[in-house]
Amino acid sequence: METFSIVILVVSFIFLLLRGVPVAYSIGISAILTLLTTVDPIAAFTTIAQRMATGLDSFSLLAIPMFVLAGQIMNKGGIAFRLIEFAKLLVGWFPGGLFFVNIFSNMLFGSISGSAIASVSAIGGFMGPLMKKEGYDEKLSASTNITSSVTGLLIPPSNVLIVYSLASGGVSIGALFMAGYVPGILLGVGLMLISAYFAKKYKYPIIKGTALKKAFKTTVNAIPSLSLLFVIIGGIVSGIFTATEASGIAVVYALFLTMIYKELKISDIPQILLDASKTTAIVVLLVGASMGMSWVMSYLNIPQTVTESLLSFSDSKIVILLLITFILLFVGTFMDITPAVLIFTPIFLPVVIELGVDPIHFGIILILNLSIGLVTPPVGTVLFVGASIAKIKIENLFKSMLPYYLAMIIVLLVITFSEDLVLFIPRTFGM
Numbered sequence: 001m002e003t004f005s006i007v008i009l010v011v012s013f014i015f016l017l018l019r020g021v022p023v024a025y026s027i028g029i030s031a032i033l034t035l036l037t038t039v040d041p042i043a044a045f046t047t048i049a050q051r052m053a054t055g056l057d058s059f060s061l062l063a064i065p066m067f068v069l070a071g072q073i074m075n076k077g078g079i080a081f082r083l084i085e086f087a088k089l090l091v092g093w094f095p096g097g098l099f100f101v102n103i104f105s106n107m108l109f110g111s112i113s114g115s116a117i118a119s120v121s122a123i124g125g126f127m128g129p130l131m132k133k134e135g136y137d138e139k140l141s142a143s144t145n146i147t148s149s150v151t152g153l154l155i156p157p158s159n160v161l162i163v164y165s166l167a168s169g170g171v172s173i174g175a176l177f178m179a180g181y182v183p184g185i186l187l188g189v190g191l192m193l194i195s196a197y198f199a200k201k202y203k204y205p206i207i208k209g210t211a212l213k214k215a216f217k218t219t220v221n222a223i224p225s226l227s228l229l230f231v232i233i234g235g236i237v238s239g240i241f242t243a244t245e246a247s248g249i250a251v252v253y254a255l256f257l258t259m260i261y262k263e264l265k266i267s268d269i270p271q272i273l274l275d276a277s278k279t280t281a282i283v284v285l286l287v288g289a290s291m292g293m294s295w296v297m298s299y300l301n302i303p304q305t306v307t308e309s310l311l312s313f314s315d316s317k318i319v320i321l322l323l324i325t326f327i328l329l330f331v332g333t334f335m336d337i338t339p340a341v342l343i344f345t346p347i348f349l350p351v352v353i354e355l356g357v358d359p360i361h362f363g364i365i366l367i368l369n370l371s372i373g374l375v376t377p378p379v380g381t382v383l384f385v386g387a388s389i390a391k392i393k394i395e396n397l398f399k400s401m402l403p404y405y406l407a408m409i410i411v412l413l414v415i416t417f418s419e420d421l422v423l424f425i426p427r428t429f430g431m
Helices: 002-018 023-035 041-056 060-076 079-091 097-113 116-133 138-153 159-167 173-179 181-202 212-238 243-261 266-299 302-313 317-332 337-354 359-374 381-390 394-416 419-428
Strands: none
Touching: 002 023, 002 266, 002 302, 023 041, 023 266, 023 337, 041 266, 060 097, 060 116, 060 159, 060 243, 060 266, 079 097, 079 116, 079 212, 079 243, 097 116, 097 138, 097 181, 097 212, 116 138, 116 381, 138 181, 138 359, 138 381, 138 394, 159 173, 159 266, 159 337, 159 359, 173 181, 173 212, 173 243, 173 359, 173 419, 181 359, 181 394, 181 419, 212 243, 266 302, 266 337, 302 317, 302 337, 317 337, 317 359, 317 394, 337 359, 359 381, 359 394, 359 419, 381 394, 394 419
């Protein structure tokens, strides 16, 4: 009966996804259908409803709507433009400087907003026309913007790291935030190396030097936006406030910045709140449905079964991590990152813990794997948004994306097999 239930869970979930049913509904329906194979209907529906409500009863989850709202405010408040100008000052003097400005701007804005979609939209909207004007290949420009936008999912504050903390049963959000810095920066550097190759190959120009007076003004304008990172992370590390409390501070700080910059009108606030509410509702529904499915998987002993199967296949940490990486890369190509984190964390975390992998390290591996899926067809949401911003068809982008995919895979392998590199910063701060 247990094997039959597992088959029902997997088959019904895949069938619903292929039929175009929204992911949250696919998760909830397949969980209910599976439970119906072992208990009566009233018990099945009641149990799933209870588990969904219980899964959402988490103080840590409050950070998500707050960070989403802060990101929306920043996106509309002129922060992206100031970060781009600051990036020009720092990295624009390289050959093909606009490539580097694009990547560095995405790293900065993505880390502040915590959203890859917000980053690819905001930075792409500014950089795309500018790079086209300077003679850059449009497909390469779009590829650079799309792939670099996911760096903000690793560099804190990151909503998906909060989701992983919830799915893992309480891994420290602060430690995850600190562990994300090195992988996020390495990913950005890897993408910059690919861009440097194209810059040399096509002899793209260096951005003209900036006058000292203007450079000083650009830096001063960017400091308030950059300070948000130090306020949030500094407060969490020093113990002044929790990650959830930091999200509220981020909203207040973002509003304060928009008052200084005077680029956000009072009439814009209702639309910002509405957009943030829509995004939050989607995430919360996914979390609730996924928590219901996670309970069903535990009830059917799926995590234990997967652990035993993988460990019977091999007792080598390298082999198992490579196998999990392959599975996650495949999953990431057709499933969005939030439900994938919620579903596969309870399945694979017991396996890697059995092999001695730190849960914080595995969280970074998981997020980086699934982030690559966001920029990969057929269902890469960031890929679709970035292509839409650049006004280029997906099929015309694939060839130019390949070198960037290669860089992302190499960084993923380095992170997967370099635990000390990932955990260096959190260990330094005693986390």
